[in-house]
Amino acid sequence: MNFNPRYHHTTNQLQEEQLIIEAAKQNPEHFGPIYDKYYKQIFGYVYQRMDCKDTAFDVTAQVFLKALTNLNRYEFKGVPFASWLFRIAHSEVMQLFRDQKNKRAINADVGDLKNIYEEVQEPFFEEYLPALQQLIKQLPEDDLQMIEMRFFEHRPFKEIAEVLEITENNAKVRMYRILERLKKTITNFKT
Amino acid sequence: MEPKFNLHRPKISDDEINKNKDFDKLVKQFKQQSIQKAKSDVNFLKNKKITYATVIAGLAVVCTVTYFTVFNKQNKQTATNDKTNTLVSNKNKEAKSNGNFIAPPSKKLDVPYKTYKVNAQKGGELAHHTTPIAIGTKIKVPKAAFVNKEGKEIIGDVEIMYREFHDQADIIASGIPMTYDSAGTQYTFESAGMFDVKGYQNGEEVYLKQGKPITVELASRYTDDRYNQYYLDTVGHNWQVIKHDSPVISPEPAPPADGNSKQKNGKEIQLVKKIEHVPLQIDSVKTVYDKKIIALPQPKQPAKPAKATGRPQFNLEVDYKDYPELSAFKNSVFEVGTENKNYTKELHSITWSSAIISQGPQKGKNYILTLKYRNREEKLIVYPVLTGEDFEKASAVYEKKFIEYNVALDKREADEQKLKDQMDAKLLAYVEEQKKLSDELLKEQIRIRRAMEAQMEGETKNSTAAQNVSRIFTVNNFGIYNSDCPKSMPRGRVIEPRYASNSVPLDPSSVFLIDKGRNIVFNMSSNPYRFMYSEKSKYTLCIVAGGNVYFCDSNEFNRAVSDSKGKFNLAQLPDGSDMGEFKKALEI
Secondary structure (H helix, E strand, C coil), X not given: CCCCCCXXXXXXXXXXXXXXXXXXXXXXXXXXXXXXXXXXXXXHHXXXXXXXXXXXXXXXXXXXXXXXXXXXXXXXXXXXXXXXXXXXXXXXXXXXXXXXXCCCEXXXXXXXXXXXXXXXXXXXXXXXXXXXXXXXXXXXXHHHHHHHHHHHCCCCXXXXXXXXXXXXXXXXXXXXXXXHHHHHHHHHHHX | CCCEEEECCCCCXXXXXXXXXXXXXXXXXXXXXXXXHHHHHHHHHHHHHHHHHXXXXXXXXXXXXXHHHHHHHHHHHHHHCCCCCCCCCHHHHHHHHCCCCCCCCCCCCCCCCEEEEEECCCCEEEEEEECCEEEEEEEEECCCCEECCCCCECCCEEEEEEEEECCHHHHHHHCCCCEEEECCEEEEEEEEEEEEEEEEECCEECEECCCCCEEEEEEECCCCCCEEEEEEECCCCEEEEEEEECCEECCCCCCCCCCCHHHHHHHHHHHHHHHHHHHHHHHHHHHHHHHHHHHCCCCCCCCCCCECCCCCEECCXXXXXXXXXXXXXXXXXXXXXXXXXXXXXXXXXXXXXXXXXXXXXXXXXXXXXXXXXCCEEEEEEEEEEECHHHHHHHHHXXXXXXXXXXXXXXXXXXXXXXXXXXXXXXHHXXXXXXXXXXXXXXXXHHHHHHHHHHHHHHHHHCCCCCCCEEEEEEECCCEEEEEEEEECCCCCEEECCEEEECCEECCCCEEEEEECCCCEEEECCCCCCCEEECCCCCEEEEEEECCEEEEECHHHHHHHHHCCCCEEECEECCXXXXXXXHHHHCCC
16 A cells, blocks of 8 residues: 655654744744645645545645744644644544535545555455445545545554544544444455 | 535636736735734724623622712711720731732832923923843923813823832832732733823822823833733732833933943844744745756656457547557557447448547547538547557557657656755755754854843942833823743742841741842731741842831751751841832842
């Protein structure tokens, strides 16, 4: 499975990013490198969860404005700044859906869905696709977010854990439980 | 609401994403939002002010009524009681007389006001000189700045009564409380200067008109940038913080101790600018790296030829320009995949008007064949396969291309690593440079501070020495303002002092612990017989007992704290002593 190489940082990269953020706390003009670095990632995250491209661009702009406004509250916790941005993005996206201005969307490729089958060690048949889609649509938001990040956005557990502010182990356990539940239903497809 | 599921939604190009990036707009929005927030905060405070004023007015009424009720009762009680209660300690007597919030500890000490006249319509600039600060204070009064208690503009001359407090003797004599409550914690102010300003006309108090503040450029001997400005709220009985106080160097500075202070400040500014520039340099290195990575050639993996399995086939003519990965599959046929449930042999017997192939679900491995005839359309997932010699030839070509691909891939990885190493080295250099600059800045700041302290020390010793710092206050209301820094009460050793003068025991109403190293006075009057002091600091002590002022110098303080009984032998300040003599007694 792929993973998101733009997210991962060496210790040096983390230190450099922190230096930029500290400078941006003093002067918002210094926020530019962070904006450039993460704009595409945040847009990708937002657009992954909705249909309307224009709304996704608006929400992305709002995410960065919120980040800049609350930058003084940001505390470095040894993980990339992106994890904080993703949390803001998640909150913004969810707010949008709560306001019912937009409908939640799930975007995936057949290959992604096939990976779920591989993970639960079940043979994949194309005719199961509609049923699996329906199953994913009915997942609780928290479970859906895990599936989305792991299978549709190809994030490693470490990154998922940092975004959700849980331990890597906890992320793995959660995913295992979600897949266990999915497996039970997937097995029923055949019968 | 159930989410919508999209399969294979087209991806948005990087160009389109980048078109919507607008950092300038973000910064503009952020600034606008900050301005709006500041405005709404001001409105909120205004509304709060009105609410507070109403509450205070209400409380004042309640307190007045309560006070008179209690006061009348007490008078009646006093009248019925005899005069047996005459043995009241000095402390209690003075506590009664000093019942005000601002309570000078002794009538024998006083910081007098200086009176200046200013024409209310014309305004003007007043100069106030306080020894030993050479540059003096400027009081700038705008035109038409005064109103009377009815809010009517004052015409004619106004008397400005003004006094300043610069050292511990001034602070003690003033009786102005120097404690500061910050979120429930008590601090004592270390002062960089304080002043008290009032206005009168014909004995009647005047007020400053809204929007017409006077400016006080307070001369200060303390050049540090660590003080805040405060206003004494005599209603709330606490200091209200106004803003951070940045000292302003006088346009006519006295010659500095080593003659190069200006150069040092310039160097400090240069260092700060360089440090601020580092994040931008880091960013440009990263941008260059990203661009170089994108520019590296991306080798394409050759498609592996597949051998026909005997499944039904379609023989199609493919334009290899559209599907370059198929160029290795010359003479290929398209085998129908097992997943096609709609496939029947009948499909081969139809003369289709159109047969189009497009990318399949497994990119590069399979294709979607769309067959059309009139209204009928069939879609099949097909796999390019080869037979016999064609497969052998294609396999040989594939092997060759795959080796080339691996070589190209290794080269790209090596190039990527090389670029990354270069970037890491540059970034590390910038981080190290930033650290070096920060260290240099810190050293420079320490050096400047030490030079300033040395300069100040020299100036304090020599009363004629010049001072070159002003602290600018915008005075919207008459009252008491200061430039101070809150400090914690001294911690360290506990002392239980006994006070005496010429072997006569004293019962102090006020006890002041004077820190010799800082311009700070700790008021120990609430617990004069047990308090803490720091063994690292040097102190003198001043007490007020029976209306008289007593003091001890630092040697006597050190002796007394070593004394097992904690007995302080204090000298009395002679009657008729002025503030100069009081300062001398306190070693100021």
